[in-house]
Amino acid sequence: MIGVVQTALSLDVRGVRYAYPDGHVALHGVDLTVPRGDRVALLGPNGAGKTTLVLHLNGILTPTEGSVRVGGLAVTPDRATLAEVRRRVGIVFQDPDDQLFLPTVAEDVAFGPANLGLRGAELAVRVDEALAAVGMSEHRARAPQHLSFGQRRRVAVATVLAMHPEILVLDEPSSNLDPAARRELAEILRGLPVTLLMVTHDLPYAAELCDRSVILDGGRIVADAPTLDLLGNETLLARHRLELPYGFTPQP
Protein backbone atom coordinates (compact mmCIF):
# COMPACT_ATOMS: atom_id res chain seq x y z
CA MET A 1 0.00 0.00 0.00
CA ILE A 2 2.73 2.41 1.02
CA GLY A 3 4.59 1.76 -2.21
CA VAL A 4 1.50 2.55 -4.25
CA VAL A 5 0.95 5.77 -2.38
CA GLN A 6 4.55 6.80 -2.99
CA THR A 7 4.52 6.36 -6.76
CA ALA A 8 1.12 8.09 -6.96
CA LEU A 9 2.88 11.33 -6.04
CA SER A 10 4.26 13.24 -8.99
CA LEU A 11 6.07 15.63 -6.72
CA ASP A 12 7.17 15.23 -3.13
CA VAL A 13 9.14 18.11 -1.62
CA ARG A 14 10.16 17.64 2.01
CA GLY A 15 11.74 20.20 4.29
CA VAL A 16 13.62 21.97 1.52
CA ARG A 17 15.82 24.75 2.83
CA TYR A 18 17.99 26.78 0.53
CA ALA A 19 20.50 29.52 1.21
CA TYR A 20 22.18 31.42 -1.61
CA PRO A 21 25.97 31.52 -1.56
CA ASP A 22 25.79 35.05 -0.12
CA GLY A 23 23.97 33.66 2.94
CA HIS A 24 20.49 34.93 2.02
CA VAL A 25 18.00 32.18 2.91
CA ALA A 26 15.39 31.86 0.16
CA LEU A 27 13.54 28.75 1.35
CA HIS A 28 12.92 27.91 5.01
CA GLY A 29 11.82 24.28 4.92
CA VAL A 30 9.22 23.85 2.17
CA ASP A 31 6.87 20.84 2.16
CA LEU A 32 4.75 20.25 -0.90
CA THR A 33 3.17 17.17 -2.45
CA VAL A 34 1.37 16.98 -5.77
CA PRO A 35 -0.52 13.73 -6.53
CA ARG A 36 -0.32 12.42 -10.07
CA GLY A 37 -2.82 14.00 -12.44
CA ASP A 38 -3.60 16.97 -10.17
CA ARG A 39 -3.37 20.61 -11.11
CA VAL A 40 -1.97 22.77 -8.33
CA ALA A 41 -1.30 26.50 -8.28
CA LEU A 42 1.70 27.87 -6.43
CA LEU A 43 0.80 31.41 -5.41
CA GLY A 44 2.93 34.06 -3.82
CA PRO A 45 4.10 37.65 -4.16
CA ASN A 46 7.27 38.59 -6.00
CA GLY A 47 10.37 37.57 -4.09
CA ALA A 48 8.58 34.82 -2.15
CA GLY A 49 10.97 32.16 -3.44
CA LYS A 50 8.72 30.68 -6.14
CA THR A 51 11.34 30.59 -8.86
CA THR A 52 13.96 29.30 -6.42
CA LEU A 53 11.65 26.45 -5.50
CA VAL A 54 10.98 25.66 -9.17
CA LEU A 55 14.71 25.42 -9.89
CA HIS A 56 14.96 22.82 -7.14
CA LEU A 57 12.43 20.57 -8.81
CA ASN A 58 14.76 19.59 -11.65
CA GLY A 59 18.03 19.76 -9.78
CA ILE A 60 19.38 23.05 -11.12
CA LEU A 61 19.62 24.15 -7.50
CA THR A 62 20.43 21.62 -4.78
CA PRO A 63 18.72 22.09 -1.41
CA THR A 64 20.90 22.92 1.58
CA GLU A 65 18.61 20.61 3.58
CA GLY A 66 15.63 18.43 2.70
CA SER A 67 14.77 16.35 -0.33
CA VAL A 68 12.84 16.47 -3.60
CA ARG A 69 11.27 13.40 -5.19
CA VAL A 70 9.79 13.36 -8.67
CA GLY A 71 7.56 10.38 -9.38
CA GLY A 72 9.34 8.51 -6.59
CA LEU A 73 12.85 9.32 -7.85
CA ALA A 74 15.00 11.32 -5.45
CA VAL A 75 16.74 14.29 -7.07
CA THR A 76 20.48 13.87 -6.57
CA PRO A 77 23.25 15.72 -8.35
CA ASP A 78 24.68 12.77 -10.33
CA ARG A 79 24.48 12.91 -14.12
CA ALA A 80 22.20 9.94 -14.80
CA THR A 81 19.64 10.95 -12.17
CA LEU A 82 19.67 14.57 -13.32
CA ALA A 83 19.02 13.53 -16.92
CA GLU A 84 15.99 11.46 -15.85
CA VAL A 85 14.74 14.17 -13.48
CA ARG A 86 14.94 16.77 -16.23
CA ARG A 87 12.90 14.50 -18.45
CA ARG A 88 10.26 14.06 -15.74
CA VAL A 89 10.00 17.74 -14.81
CA GLY A 90 9.08 19.95 -17.74
CA ILE A 91 9.60 23.59 -16.86
CA VAL A 92 8.03 26.25 -19.04
CA PHE A 93 9.85 29.48 -18.28
CA GLN A 94 8.14 32.83 -18.13
CA ASP A 95 9.71 34.37 -21.23
CA PRO A 96 9.26 32.12 -24.27
CA ASP A 97 12.20 33.90 -25.89
CA ASP A 98 14.40 32.33 -23.23
CA GLN A 99 13.01 28.89 -23.93
CA LEU A 100 12.92 28.94 -27.73
CA PHE A 101 16.52 29.41 -28.81
CA LEU A 102 16.70 27.54 -32.11
CA PRO A 103 15.87 29.01 -35.52
CA THR A 104 12.72 26.98 -36.16
CA VAL A 105 9.83 25.74 -34.04
CA ALA A 106 10.30 22.08 -34.96
CA GLU A 107 14.00 22.11 -34.14
CA ASP A 108 13.30 23.63 -30.75
CA VAL A 109 10.64 21.06 -29.90
CA ALA A 110 13.10 18.33 -30.96
CA PHE A 111 15.88 19.66 -28.72
CA GLY A 112 14.62 18.07 -25.48
CA PRO A 113 13.80 14.59 -26.80
CA ALA A 114 17.04 14.60 -28.82
CA ASN A 115 18.93 15.23 -25.59
CA LEU A 116 17.21 12.08 -24.32
CA GLY A 117 18.83 10.21 -27.19
CA LEU A 118 15.84 9.94 -29.53
CA ARG A 119 16.56 10.11 -33.27
CA GLY A 120 14.87 9.68 -36.61
CA ALA A 121 11.24 8.58 -36.84
CA GLU A 122 10.79 8.30 -33.08
CA LEU A 123 11.93 11.89 -32.66
CA ALA A 124 9.67 13.10 -35.47
CA VAL A 125 6.67 11.44 -33.77
CA ARG A 126 7.44 13.23 -30.50
CA VAL A 127 7.67 16.59 -32.27
CA ASP A 128 4.45 16.02 -34.20
CA GLU A 129 2.39 14.95 -31.19
CA ALA A 130 3.70 17.77 -28.97
CA LEU A 131 2.95 20.42 -31.60
CA ALA A 132 -0.48 18.89 -32.21
CA ALA A 133 -1.24 18.97 -28.47
CA VAL A 134 -0.83 22.76 -28.41
CA GLY A 135 -2.39 23.32 -31.83
CA MET A 136 0.78 24.59 -33.48
CA SER A 137 1.37 21.85 -36.08
CA GLU A 138 1.07 24.16 -39.07
CA HIS A 139 3.74 26.52 -37.72
CA ARG A 140 6.46 23.90 -37.34
CA ALA A 141 8.80 25.37 -39.93
CA ARG A 142 8.50 28.98 -38.80
CA ALA A 143 10.98 31.02 -36.82
CA PRO A 144 9.95 31.68 -33.19
CA GLN A 145 10.47 35.43 -33.57
CA HIS A 146 7.82 35.49 -36.29
CA LEU A 147 5.12 34.01 -34.04
CA SER A 148 2.76 35.95 -31.79
CA PHE A 149 3.51 35.96 -28.09
CA GLY A 150 0.68 33.54 -27.33
CA GLN A 151 1.86 31.17 -30.05
CA ARG A 152 5.39 31.31 -28.68
CA ARG A 153 4.18 30.40 -25.22
CA ARG A 154 2.25 27.44 -26.67
CA VAL A 155 5.38 26.27 -28.49
CA ALA A 156 7.30 26.62 -25.22
CA VAL A 157 4.77 24.25 -23.64
CA ALA A 158 5.26 21.86 -26.58
CA THR A 159 9.05 21.86 -26.11
CA VAL A 160 8.66 20.21 -22.72
CA LEU A 161 5.61 18.08 -23.62
CA ALA A 162 7.81 16.40 -26.23
CA MET A 163 9.89 14.97 -23.37
CA HIS A 164 6.80 13.16 -21.93
CA PRO A 165 7.15 14.78 -18.52
CA GLU A 166 5.71 13.42 -15.30
CA ILE A 167 4.88 16.95 -14.20
CA LEU A 168 4.56 20.19 -16.11
CA VAL A 169 5.75 23.28 -14.23
CA LEU A 170 4.64 26.61 -15.65
CA ASP A 171 6.17 29.89 -14.49
CA GLU A 172 3.58 32.70 -14.83
CA PRO A 173 1.84 31.10 -17.83
CA SER A 174 -0.68 33.92 -18.25
CA SER A 175 1.76 36.85 -18.17
CA ASN A 176 1.73 39.14 -21.22
CA LEU A 177 -1.07 37.22 -22.92
CA ASP A 178 -4.09 38.96 -24.38
CA PRO A 179 -7.48 37.66 -23.14
CA ALA A 180 -8.03 35.33 -26.11
CA ALA A 181 -4.54 33.84 -25.93
CA ARG A 182 -5.02 33.41 -22.21
CA ARG A 183 -8.24 31.47 -22.72
CA GLU A 184 -6.73 29.36 -25.52
CA LEU A 185 -3.80 28.43 -23.30
CA ALA A 186 -6.16 27.52 -20.46
CA GLU A 187 -8.13 25.24 -22.78
CA ILE A 188 -4.94 23.53 -23.93
CA LEU A 189 -3.59 23.11 -20.39
CA ARG A 190 -6.89 21.69 -19.15
CA GLY A 191 -6.83 19.08 -21.89
CA LEU A 192 -3.31 17.81 -21.19
CA PRO A 193 -3.11 14.47 -19.41
CA VAL A 194 -0.24 15.50 -17.12
CA THR A 195 0.28 16.69 -13.58
CA LEU A 196 0.51 20.46 -13.49
CA LEU A 197 2.16 22.90 -11.12
CA MET A 198 1.39 26.47 -12.03
CA VAL A 199 3.44 29.28 -10.50
CA THR A 200 1.49 32.52 -10.66
CA HIS A 201 0.07 35.56 -8.97
CA ASP A 202 -2.81 35.65 -11.42
CA LEU A 203 -5.49 34.46 -8.98
CA PRO A 204 -8.41 34.14 -11.45
CA TYR A 205 -6.22 31.96 -13.67
CA ALA A 206 -5.41 29.75 -10.70
CA ALA A 207 -9.13 29.49 -9.91
CA GLU A 208 -9.90 28.65 -13.53
CA LEU A 209 -7.37 25.83 -13.82
CA CYS A 210 -6.47 24.47 -10.40
CA ASP A 211 -8.68 22.95 -7.70
CA ARG A 212 -5.95 23.29 -5.12
CA SER A 213 -3.57 26.14 -4.37
CA VAL A 214 -0.65 26.69 -2.04
CA ILE A 215 0.73 30.06 -0.99
CA LEU A 216 4.47 30.50 -0.67
CA ASP A 217 5.68 33.57 1.17
CA GLY A 218 8.98 34.39 2.82
CA GLY A 219 10.32 30.97 1.80
CA ARG A 220 7.57 29.04 3.59
CA ILE A 221 4.32 27.39 2.55
CA VAL A 222 1.78 29.43 4.51
CA ALA A 223 -1.45 27.99 3.13
CA ASP A 224 -2.54 24.86 1.29
CA ALA A 225 -6.25 24.57 0.51
CA PRO A 226 -8.85 24.38 -2.27
CA THR A 227 -8.30 27.41 -4.50
CA LEU A 228 -11.78 28.84 -4.00
CA ASP A 229 -11.38 28.71 -0.19
CA LEU A 230 -8.09 30.60 -0.40
CA LEU A 231 -9.45 33.18 -2.78
CA GLY A 232 -12.43 33.75 -0.50
CA ASN A 233 -10.17 34.55 2.46
CA GLU A 234 -9.34 38.20 1.90
CA THR A 235 -7.33 38.66 5.10
CA LEU A 236 -5.07 35.73 4.23
CA LEU A 237 -4.51 37.05 0.71
CA ALA A 238 -3.81 40.58 1.93
CA ARG A 239 -1.29 39.32 4.49
CA HIS A 240 0.74 37.82 1.64
CA ARG A 241 0.46 40.67 -0.84
CA LEU A 242 -2.04 38.83 -3.03
CA GLU A 243 -5.11 40.55 -4.40
CA LEU A 244 -8.04 39.66 -6.58
CA PRO A 245 -8.56 41.92 -9.59
CA TYR A 246 -11.09 44.70 -9.16
CA GLY A 247 -14.63 43.45 -9.41
CA PHE A 248 -13.70 39.77 -9.39
CA THR A 249 -15.55 37.41 -7.07
CA PRO A 250 -14.50 33.75 -7.16
CA GLN A 251 -17.39 31.45 -8.00
CA PRO A 252 -17.40 27.69 -8.02
Place this chain on the structure above:
Amino acid sequence: MGAGHGHVLYRESTSPVHRLPPEVKIVAMVVFTIAVVATPRAAFWAFGAYALLVAAVAALARVGPRWLLSRALIELPFVLFAVALPFLGTGERVEVLGLRLSEDGLHGAWNILAKGTLGVLASLLLAATTTTRDLIVGLDRLHCPQVLTQIATFMLRYLDVLVGEARRMRVARISRGDDPRFLWQLRGFAAGIGALFLRAFERGERVYLAMLSRGYTGRMPAVWQGDGAATAGQWLVAATVPVVAAAIAATAVVLT
Protein backbone atom coordinates in the same frame (compact mmCIF):
# COMPACT_ATOMS: atom_id res chain seq x y z
CA MET B 1 11.55 29.22 -43.05
CA GLY B 2 9.76 32.38 -42.12
CA ALA B 3 8.02 32.62 -45.45
CA GLY B 4 6.66 36.05 -46.22
CA HIS B 5 9.25 37.91 -44.18
CA GLY B 6 11.74 40.28 -45.68
CA HIS B 7 15.21 38.96 -46.35
CA VAL B 8 17.94 41.41 -47.26
CA LEU B 9 19.96 39.01 -49.35
CA TYR B 10 18.01 35.81 -49.83
CA ARG B 11 15.85 35.56 -52.98
CA GLU B 12 12.97 33.10 -52.73
CA SER B 13 13.01 30.81 -55.77
CA THR B 14 13.16 27.17 -56.78
CA SER B 15 15.98 27.43 -59.30
CA PRO B 16 18.47 24.55 -59.67
CA VAL B 17 21.02 26.59 -57.72
CA HIS B 18 18.57 27.16 -54.86
CA ARG B 19 17.85 23.45 -54.67
CA LEU B 20 21.51 22.45 -54.24
CA PRO B 21 22.42 21.50 -50.66
CA PRO B 22 24.13 24.39 -48.85
CA GLU B 23 27.43 22.62 -48.16
CA VAL B 24 28.27 22.12 -51.85
CA LYS B 25 27.50 25.76 -52.58
CA ILE B 26 29.75 26.92 -49.75
CA VAL B 27 32.63 24.77 -50.98
CA ALA B 28 32.10 25.90 -54.57
CA MET B 29 32.11 29.55 -53.51
CA VAL B 30 35.28 29.19 -51.45
CA VAL B 31 37.19 27.28 -54.17
CA PHE B 32 36.06 29.77 -56.81
CA THR B 33 37.30 32.68 -54.70
CA ILE B 34 40.66 30.99 -54.08
CA ALA B 35 41.06 30.40 -57.83
CA VAL B 36 40.29 34.08 -58.53
CA VAL B 37 42.75 35.29 -55.93
CA ALA B 38 45.48 32.94 -57.20
CA THR B 39 45.20 34.24 -60.78
CA PRO B 40 48.07 36.53 -61.90
CA ARG B 41 46.77 40.08 -62.26
CA ALA B 42 48.07 40.53 -65.79
CA ALA B 43 45.93 37.67 -67.16
CA PHE B 44 43.06 39.96 -68.10
CA TRP B 45 41.28 37.34 -70.19
CA ALA B 46 41.02 35.06 -67.12
CA PHE B 47 39.01 37.65 -65.20
CA GLY B 48 36.69 37.99 -68.18
CA ALA B 49 36.16 34.24 -68.07
CA TYR B 50 35.40 34.37 -64.33
CA ALA B 51 32.88 37.12 -64.91
CA LEU B 52 31.19 34.97 -67.58
CA LEU B 53 31.08 32.08 -65.10
CA VAL B 54 29.44 34.29 -62.45
CA ALA B 55 26.94 35.56 -65.02
CA ALA B 56 26.08 31.98 -66.02
CA VAL B 57 25.43 30.93 -62.41
CA ALA B 58 23.41 34.09 -61.78
CA ALA B 59 21.26 33.37 -64.84
CA LEU B 60 20.75 29.78 -63.67
CA ALA B 61 19.78 31.03 -60.20
CA ARG B 62 17.44 33.63 -61.76
CA VAL B 63 19.21 36.47 -59.99
CA GLY B 64 19.10 39.63 -62.10
CA PRO B 65 22.16 41.78 -62.81
CA ARG B 66 20.50 44.84 -61.26
CA TRP B 67 19.95 43.02 -57.98
CA LEU B 68 23.53 41.69 -57.95
CA LEU B 69 25.28 44.92 -58.93
CA SER B 70 23.31 47.15 -56.55
CA ARG B 71 24.23 44.91 -53.65
CA ALA B 72 27.83 44.61 -54.82
CA LEU B 73 28.19 48.31 -54.03
CA ILE B 74 28.92 47.20 -50.48
CA GLU B 75 32.52 46.64 -51.53
CA LEU B 76 32.98 50.33 -52.43
CA PRO B 77 34.45 51.52 -49.13
CA PHE B 78 36.88 48.64 -49.22
CA VAL B 79 38.17 49.22 -52.74
CA LEU B 80 38.18 53.02 -52.56
CA PHE B 81 41.84 53.18 -51.76
CA ALA B 82 42.53 51.17 -54.91
CA VAL B 83 41.61 54.34 -56.81
CA ALA B 84 44.51 56.13 -55.15
CA LEU B 85 47.09 53.55 -56.16
CA PRO B 86 47.71 54.76 -59.76
CA PHE B 87 48.53 58.23 -58.41
CA LEU B 88 50.65 57.13 -55.49
CA GLY B 89 52.43 54.16 -57.12
CA THR B 90 56.09 54.30 -58.07
CA GLY B 91 57.92 52.98 -61.15
CA GLU B 92 57.25 53.64 -64.82
CA ARG B 93 54.62 56.22 -65.72
CA VAL B 94 52.09 55.93 -68.50
CA GLU B 95 49.93 58.61 -70.09
CA VAL B 96 46.17 58.00 -69.56
CA LEU B 97 43.70 60.74 -70.55
CA GLY B 98 46.35 63.35 -70.05
CA LEU B 99 47.30 62.06 -66.58
CA ARG B 100 50.69 60.56 -65.86
CA LEU B 101 49.91 57.44 -63.83
CA SER B 102 52.06 54.74 -62.32
CA GLU B 103 51.84 51.54 -64.35
CA ASP B 104 52.46 49.43 -61.29
CA GLY B 105 49.74 51.33 -59.43
CA LEU B 106 47.28 50.78 -62.27
CA HIS B 107 47.93 47.07 -62.14
CA GLY B 108 47.55 47.06 -58.37
CA ALA B 109 44.25 48.91 -58.54
CA TRP B 110 42.93 46.56 -61.23
CA ASN B 111 44.04 43.60 -59.12
CA ILE B 112 42.10 44.72 -56.04
CA LEU B 113 39.05 45.85 -57.97
CA ALA B 114 38.69 42.75 -60.16
CA LYS B 115 39.36 40.17 -57.46
CA GLY B 116 37.30 42.00 -54.87
CA THR B 117 34.32 42.37 -57.17
CA LEU B 118 34.38 38.73 -58.26
CA GLY B 119 34.63 37.57 -54.64
CA VAL B 120 31.73 39.79 -53.58
CA LEU B 121 29.60 38.62 -56.52
CA ALA B 122 30.26 34.97 -55.68
CA SER B 123 29.33 35.54 -52.01
CA LEU B 124 26.19 37.43 -53.03
CA LEU B 125 25.14 34.54 -55.25
CA LEU B 126 25.59 32.16 -52.34
CA ALA B 127 23.56 34.43 -50.05
CA ALA B 128 20.86 34.95 -52.67
CA THR B 129 20.31 31.23 -53.11
CA THR B 130 20.77 29.98 -49.54
CA THR B 131 18.89 31.01 -46.38
CA THR B 132 20.97 31.94 -43.36
CA ARG B 133 19.63 28.87 -41.61
CA ASP B 134 20.80 26.63 -44.45
CA LEU B 135 24.22 28.27 -44.42
CA ILE B 136 24.64 27.22 -40.81
CA VAL B 137 23.40 23.70 -41.56
CA GLY B 138 25.91 23.56 -44.43
CA LEU B 139 28.80 24.71 -42.26
CA ASP B 140 27.77 22.12 -39.69
CA ARG B 141 27.82 19.35 -42.32
CA LEU B 142 31.27 20.51 -43.40
CA HIS B 143 32.37 19.83 -39.82
CA CYS B 144 32.92 23.45 -38.99
CA PRO B 145 33.61 23.58 -35.21
CA GLN B 146 30.31 23.31 -33.35
CA VAL B 147 31.09 26.32 -31.19
CA LEU B 148 31.11 28.54 -34.28
CA THR B 149 27.91 27.15 -35.78
CA GLN B 150 26.20 27.39 -32.39
CA ILE B 151 27.19 31.04 -32.03
CA ALA B 152 25.87 31.69 -35.54
CA THR B 153 22.62 29.87 -34.67
CA PHE B 154 22.12 31.95 -31.55
CA MET B 155 22.88 35.12 -33.48
CA LEU B 156 20.30 34.21 -36.10
CA ARG B 157 17.68 33.59 -33.40
CA TYR B 158 18.38 36.50 -31.06
CA LEU B 159 19.35 39.29 -33.43
CA ASP B 160 15.69 40.24 -33.92
CA VAL B 161 15.05 40.06 -30.18
CA LEU B 162 18.00 42.37 -29.46
CA VAL B 163 17.11 44.80 -32.23
CA GLY B 164 13.56 44.91 -30.85
CA GLU B 165 14.84 45.62 -27.36
CA ALA B 166 17.13 48.36 -28.63
CA ARG B 167 14.26 49.92 -30.56
CA ARG B 168 11.95 49.90 -27.53
CA MET B 169 14.65 51.44 -25.35
CA ARG B 170 15.22 54.16 -27.95
CA VAL B 171 11.52 54.96 -28.16
CA ALA B 172 11.35 55.13 -24.36
CA ARG B 173 14.36 57.48 -24.30
CA ILE B 174 13.02 59.76 -26.99
CA SER B 175 9.62 59.78 -25.27
CA ARG B 176 11.31 61.36 -22.28
CA GLY B 177 12.72 64.15 -24.34
CA ASP B 178 16.13 62.75 -25.25
CA ASP B 179 17.23 64.22 -28.57
CA PRO B 180 20.93 63.66 -29.05
CA ARG B 181 21.97 65.92 -31.89
CA PHE B 182 25.52 66.51 -30.82
CA LEU B 183 28.29 64.19 -29.83
CA TRP B 184 28.31 65.41 -26.21
CA GLN B 185 24.62 64.60 -25.90
CA LEU B 186 25.17 60.93 -26.61
CA ARG B 187 25.29 59.99 -22.94
CA GLY B 188 21.81 58.46 -22.98
CA PHE B 189 22.61 56.44 -26.07
CA ALA B 190 25.86 55.14 -24.60
CA ALA B 191 24.14 54.15 -21.35
CA GLY B 192 21.50 52.41 -23.48
CA ILE B 193 24.19 50.31 -25.15
CA GLY B 194 25.46 49.33 -21.72
CA ALA B 195 21.97 48.39 -20.55
CA LEU B 196 21.41 46.40 -23.72
CA PHE B 197 24.62 44.47 -23.12
CA LEU B 198 23.55 43.65 -19.57
CA ARG B 199 20.14 42.51 -20.77
CA ALA B 200 21.71 40.30 -23.40
CA PHE B 201 24.03 38.86 -20.78
CA GLU B 202 21.16 38.11 -18.39
CA ARG B 203 19.12 36.61 -21.19
CA GLY B 204 22.05 34.37 -22.04
CA GLU B 205 21.96 33.07 -18.48
CA ARG B 206 18.22 32.41 -18.62
CA VAL B 207 18.46 30.70 -22.00
CA TYR B 208 21.20 28.47 -20.63
CA LEU B 209 19.07 27.56 -17.59
CA ALA B 210 16.15 26.70 -19.88
CA MET B 211 18.47 24.55 -22.01
CA LEU B 212 19.77 22.73 -18.92
CA SER B 213 16.18 22.07 -17.88
CA ARG B 214 15.66 20.20 -21.12
CA GLY B 215 18.65 17.97 -20.58
CA TYR B 216 21.40 19.96 -22.33
CA THR B 217 24.79 18.50 -21.47
CA GLY B 218 27.14 20.76 -23.38
CA ARG B 219 26.73 19.29 -26.86
CA MET B 220 23.98 20.07 -29.28
CA PRO B 221 22.23 16.92 -30.44
CA ALA B 222 22.87 16.58 -34.18
CA VAL B 223 19.19 16.29 -35.02
CA TRP B 224 18.66 17.26 -38.62
CA GLN B 225 22.26 16.97 -39.74
CA GLY B 226 21.67 13.76 -41.65
CA ASP B 227 18.55 15.01 -43.45
CA GLY B 228 19.11 15.90 -47.07
CA ALA B 229 22.89 15.94 -46.98
CA ALA B 230 24.43 16.33 -50.44
CA THR B 231 24.62 13.28 -52.70
CA ALA B 232 27.62 12.48 -54.89
CA GLY B 233 25.65 13.66 -57.92
CA GLN B 234 24.98 17.05 -56.37
CA TRP B 235 28.64 17.43 -55.45
CA LEU B 236 29.55 16.68 -59.08
CA VAL B 237 27.04 19.21 -60.45
CA ALA B 238 28.22 21.93 -58.11
CA ALA B 239 31.87 21.04 -58.79
CA THR B 240 31.63 22.33 -62.37
CA VAL B 241 32.02 25.98 -61.30
CA PRO B 242 35.13 25.59 -59.10
CA VAL B 243 36.69 23.10 -61.54
CA VAL B 244 36.31 25.53 -64.46
CA ALA B 245 37.63 28.37 -62.27
CA ALA B 246 40.62 26.29 -61.18
CA ALA B 247 41.35 25.41 -64.81
CA ILE B 248 41.28 29.08 -65.78
CA ALA B 249 43.58 29.97 -62.88
CA ALA B 250 46.02 27.18 -63.77
CA THR B 251 46.13 28.24 -67.44
CA ALA B 252 46.67 31.85 -66.44
CA VAL B 253 49.54 30.90 -64.15
CA VAL B 254 51.18 28.82 -66.86
CA LEU B 255 50.76 31.48 -69.58
CA THR B 256 52.13 34.44 -67.62
